[in-house]
Amino acid sequence: MSERKLRLGVIGLGKMGLLHASLLNVFPEVELVTFCEKNALMNRLFKKVFSHTGTLIVNNLDKLQGLHLDAVYVTTPISSHSFIIKDLWSKEICRSIFVEKTLSLNFSQSKELCEIAKKVGGTTMVGYMKRFSVVFGKAKELLSKGELGEPKRFKAYAYSSDFLGITKESKSSASRGGVLSDLGCHVIDLALWLLGPFDVHEVLSRVRNEAGSETSVSFAVSNSNKLTGEFDVSQAMPNYRMPEFGLSIECSKAKVEVNDDRLILTPSNGGAQKKWYRHDLNDNVFFSMGEAEYFRENQHFVNSVLGSRECESSFDSASKVDFIIEQVRNKSVLQ
């Protein structure tokens, strides 16, 4: 059987574009064919930087036509996701697409992309890499076994200090879609993945900086199984050097407290508490950059495209996050 190499392109060479490009380049089954970067200064620099590698650097999506790409990574600002993805499909540049979170700017755009994806028929994925973390994976395993009983209530948080003390809205802060799209989406995705669907019933608080950009939001959710939950999301939290995501889930038989670093399981019957760190959960990967979950996420996408399979975090699955974000925004307007 002849070995088939996936021909991939990356659109947007910011930090996430470079991270994915680096990881993809270590996969023997991948050929990085092209990078598309619109910024003139960066495009000029990358042409020099990649001149030794044979990777084509372009500044326009049209130039990706005819390159016979199997898949494209879209790592541009959120506001551009929808039109870039639609362009890629309408110009038949590729069928399979990986896009950095969130899928698009709002739920109606995401819904439209999901509908087109069904017709196109390729593999789609949104970069919710926390699903590939060993600790959140352990939480999923414990909850799926059903030994913890029914989930009753949960608290979820996503904190960073990225915009602490920043009062003027930067260009980037606006293009990143505010705190819910930039940070909160990860923990919303985790909660949906671990606990199933829910709806927003109340926005508890909302903080904007001087320029009107949303920096902190908290809201309450519930579902028909009487599960209730609260989210607290902030990009201006002191002492969160790195973004951190966590959930505390109370089930009928035990409590699970999980974040990026560790998982604590406390049985309700007074049994011994168990604790797992990343160290205990075989966090090693073939090649590590950033966190190990980025490698696993890319591996999952590459294998899914090669096997023509649906991804763990497909456009359909990720659009549910955008639906929750939309609900929060709508409730905020009403308040």
Add this chain to the structure above:
Amino acid sequence: MIDSSEKLLLVGDNPFHGISHLSQERARSRTGKDYSITDKADIVTTAIKNGADGFSFTVSDVTLSILKELREQGKTEDLKLYAIVPYAFEYVRIATQTGTPGLAKKLAKQIAFSGDFGAVFGGLGALMTMRPEAIMKTYLAYELSRIRSAAGKKVVLSCVLLHEVITDMGLALNFDWLFKSYVSYLLKKGITPGFNTRNFPYLVNKFSEWDISLEQTLIETQFNKAGFQMNPSREECEKTLSSLSSPVVLAISVLAAGYFKPPEALDYIDSLDNLKGVVVGVSTMQQASELFQLLKKRSKS
């Protein structure tokens, strides 16, 4: 340059930046992050007094202030420095706030206003030609001038290591030109070129493929009993270490960020026979004194 016969015990700077690879909760609860610059300088001095051979640090405002403090206290004479550049966390943070082009502009401004005329003129030339090697050399010249300006001339800048984010990206993207020009630039300055990596076997294979001699470099990478951050596996990292013709590896994350107690962690480290030395971060004077006394004792026995 580094004397190849010496075994190195270095005090690291992670606690000074509020970093713990065990958990962010632990990093936040560490008292060290509330310490003043003088307190942090005292921790470094205590480690040196108790057996540390030098200070391994990422070049940041915090560590440069520590070096300035040590210089003002007259404690930089013969202090061996192992500097890591760039301070990736700060650059990623700026990129998050302003985008990558914003980061590039900010860095260019910092170099332009640094007062280092060599770096400024080099930077102008680099920007005109957009030659990556020239940009890298300009950046390195800027970082070297920052270190010398903070630490003074009596300090021994033994090694400058490329941060793991850049090293690992360069390895993945096959940027052999980056590694070759980095090594050549620093060797000409009489400084050992070093590389911080989370992908040690991959680096060794790539350097062999690119014909870059490891013997003239220093590698900082994770070695701990849990195999934490040892990619692709603890076994592969150990096998690669023992295959090297000379000891060029400094082990980091030896205690796996507090997951192991020092005696248990050091039993594992002692079982590795091809290590150049270890880097350990400490967050209190008591820890600095106890841990480096233990390390010194163990390195002699």
